[in-house]
Amino acid sequence: MKFTLEQTDKNSKARVGVLETAHGKMETPIFMPVGTQGTVKAITQRTLSEDIKAPIILGNTYHLYLRPGTEILEKAGGLHKFMNWNNSILTDSGGFQVYSLTDLRKMKSDGVEFRSHLDGSKHFFTPEKVINIQRSIGSDIMMVLDECTPYPCELDYAVKSTQLTSDWAILNKEAFEKSKPLYGHEQYQFGIIQGSTYKELREKSARDLVKLDFDGYAIGGLAVGEPTESMYELTDFTTDFMPEEKPRYLMGVGRPENLLESIARGIDMFDCVMPTRNARNAYLFTSQGVVTIRNAHYKDDFSPLDPNCDCYTCQNFTRAYLRHLFNTNEILGLELASIHNVSFYLNLVREARKKIIEGNFVEWKNKIISKLEVNILQNMEE
RNA sequence: UCCGCGUUAGCUCAACGGUAGAGCAUUCGGCUGUUAACCGAAGGGUUGUAAGUUCGAAUCUUACACGCGGAG
Numbered sequence: 001m002k003f004t005l006e007q008t009d010k011n012s013k014a015r016v017g018v019l020e021t022a023h024g025k026m027e028t029p030i031f032m033p034v035g036t037q038g039t040v041k042a043i044t045q046r047t048l049s050e051d052i053k054a055p056i057i058l059g060n061t062y063h064l065y066l067r068p069g070t071e072i073l074e075k076a077g078g079l080h081k082f083m084n085w086n087n088s089i090l091t092d093s094g095g096f097q098v099y100s101l102t103d104l105r106k107m108k109s110d111g112v113e114f115r116s117h118l119d120g121s122k123h124f125f126t127p128e129k130v131i132n133i134q135r136s137i138g139s140d141i142m143m144v145l146d147e148c149t150p151y152p153c154e155l156d157y158a159v160k161s162t163q164l165t166s167d168w169a170i171l172n173k174e175a176f177e178k179s180k181p182l183y184g185h186e187q188y189q190f191g192i193i194q195g196s197t198y199k200e201l202r203e204k205s206a207r208d209l210v211k212l213d214f215d216g217y218a219i220g221g222l223a224v225g226e227p228t229e230s231m232y233e234l235t236d237f238t239t240d241f242m243p244e245e246k247p248r249y250l251m252g253v254g255r256p257e258n259l260l261e262s263i264a265r266g267i268d269m270f271d272c273v274m275p276t277r278n279a280r281n282a283y284l285f286t287s288q289g290v291v292t293i294r295n296a297h298y299k300d301d302f303s304p305l306d307p308n309c310d311c312y313t314c315q316n317f318t319r320a321y322l323r324h325l326f327n328t329n330e331i332l333g334l335e336l337a338s339i340h341n342v343s344f345y346l347n348l349v350r351e352a353r354k355k356i357i358e359g360n361f362v363e364w365k366n367k368i369i370s371k372l373e374v375n376i377l378q379n380m381e382e
Numbered sequence: 383u384c385c386g387c388g389u390u391a392g393c394u395c396a397a398c399g400g401u402a403g404a405g406c407a408u409u410c411g412g413c414u415g416u417u418a419a420c421c422g423a424a425g426g427g428u429u430g431u432a433a434g435u436u437c438g439a440a441u442c443u444u445a446c447a448c449g450c451g452g453a454g
Binding site: 032034036037041042058060063090092093095096097099100101104117118143146148192218220221222223224225231249250251252253254255258270271272273274276277278279280281282283292294295296326329331333334 | 408409410411412413414415416417418419420421
């Protein structure tokens with residue numbers, strides 16, 4: 001994997017780098033919008049690449065395996081061609097579905113048995129199978145099959161689970177080396193560090209995985225309900241055991257302020273459903289705080305959603321209009337809101353990168369973070 | 383003019399003798415590797431009006447008002 005670490009912040013563990021896949025280069029820190037089923041919900045590929053300039057998005061192995069299925073994906077020539085996306089794709093393994101579909105799966109020593117959330121049919125996911133599915137998808141970065149543990153998680157279970165993830169990591173690696181890309185472009189593989197909220201397990205997990213020499217490393221199993229401080233502390237602790245020269249990915253995180261705090265703790269890559277899901281639920285992130293656009297307060301607010309944002313939504317429409325669209329349940333509201341939230345996230349990490357290079361990242365982060373996490377109406381009262 | 387049906391929350395309707403509920407709407411909140419255009423909470427009704435029967439009436443009776451349909 002081509003990852004160049006260009007600079008490290010003097011006042012924090014923040015890093016600036018460039019990551020290159022067969023589908024292009026991306027500057028880190030980077031946020032990857034989630035496109036579980038071969039679409040970042042409510043945003044076209046054109047907008048995503050040309051306007052928002054997202055260099056990479058996420059797909060999901062479990063969901064794409066169920067629909068459209070590997071046969072269709074292979075016939076299409078892989079997910080890139082199927083969905084007409086020419087930038088990079090990272091695919092999650094289904095490890096998160098172990099957590100989110102907990103009632104529909106059974107853990108076994110050699111894999112996970114899922115009962116489809118669609119028709120109840122049974123599907124057995126092994127580390128090898130998950131690699132093969134991701135070969136069919138053709139993602140640039142494949143994630144290993146892991147077990148994302150819930151919070152809270154008893155120590156006994158966390159010990160066993162972390163060991164299982166380590167054991168599977170070996171099988172993932174073997175399957176990766178045994179198999180080949182199907183579409184003529186190179187694919188990379190990231191390992192996932194688990195260990196719940198236990199530092200000793202996080203350290204052990206990191207050591208186990210680093211031994212296997214993956215192309216990059218992720219921290220999984222966080223942002224599952226633990227206190228935010230705990231998430232920060234575990235992230236800070238774990239990045240010390242992750243190789244300097246390889247990309248570090250904090251899975252499933254998070255709110256804008258979570259991104260900044262995690263960048264300060266040495267993370268290079270993020271993904272989260274929050275900008276897209278919350279957009280569809282009328283919860284918008286702005287430079288001045290959170291805007292819950294359904295609120296009656298905005299019914300005659302003809303100012304732009306975020307005056308400091310250059311996205312299509314903010315450049316062309318008012319808060320009153322956005323509220324109207326949500327109020328009337330119009331599809332365009334979902335699109336405009338999604339475009340803004342994803343733009344906001346990508347602009348945020350780009351700005352962070354700039355600040356790291358300029359040497360004033362921590363100062364900047366501390367200044368804006370208190371604004372970001374609060375509703376804009378509260379910010380205005382002060 | 384007569385006959386029938388109806389009138390309950392902003393709207394559409396439940397409850398048919400034991401002092402009213404839902405969906406939608408309204409107001410607000412929550413979403414962290416998507417089973418999510420989702421989920422949750424709150425506010426909102428002297429049951430068209432007046433009288434009667436009854437221990438007790440949205441519910442039964444009568445009159446009136448309004449609406450819809452039919453007959454003439």
